[in-house]
Amino acid sequence: MKDENCIFCKIIDCEIPSEKVYEDQTTYAFKDINPQAKVHIIIVPRNHYENVAQLAKADPKQLAHMVQVAQQLADEEFHGAYRLVFNTGEDAGQTVFHVHGHILTGEKLDE
Ligand code: 5GP
Ligand code: ZN
Numbered sequence: 001m002k003d004e005n006c007i008f009c010k011i012i013d014c015e016i017p018s019e020k021v022y023e024d025q026t027t028y029a030f031k032d033i034n035p036q037a038k039v040h041i042i043i044v045p046r047n048h049y050e051n052v053a054q055l056a057k058a059d060p061k062q063l064a065h066m067v068q069v070a071q072q073l074a075d076e077e078f079h080g081a082y083r084l085v086f087n088t089g090e091d092a093g094q095t096v097f098h099v100h101g102h103i104l105t106g107e108k109l110d111e
């Protein structure tokens with residue numbers, strides 16, 4: 001389940017380089033190119049879904065797994081504290097239409 005025009009599908013397939021921080025059979029995570037926190041990681045499913053609602057409907061276990069991986073990464077980076085954001089829709093700031101969670105951690109975050 002790939003989209004040949006999708007930048008995150010290309011990152012997952014290593015056609016575009018990224019700073020990988022985690023991978024398994026279903027899930028890939030890498031450093032955001034334009035970090036908004038001391039540690040800013042993007043977490044994606046290997047399969048292409050447009051947004052988090054589509055993923056939740058099609059494969060809720062995958063979404064739950066991504067939350068568990070986010071927790072594991074934040075445990076390593078910042079005593080398990082993190083913000084997990086899914087921008088959904090252009091008017092909410094979504095620019096890449098391959099579902100991704102922003103994991104913001106590594107420091108105390110503004111409220
Ligand atoms: P969105 O605005 O869709 O929620 O988030 C897209 C995120 O992907 C942005 O934070 C942006 O910095 C990041 N991003 C876009 N293109 C690339 C890229 O080629 N490499 C990496 N590492 N991050 C990217
Ligand atoms: Zn994709």
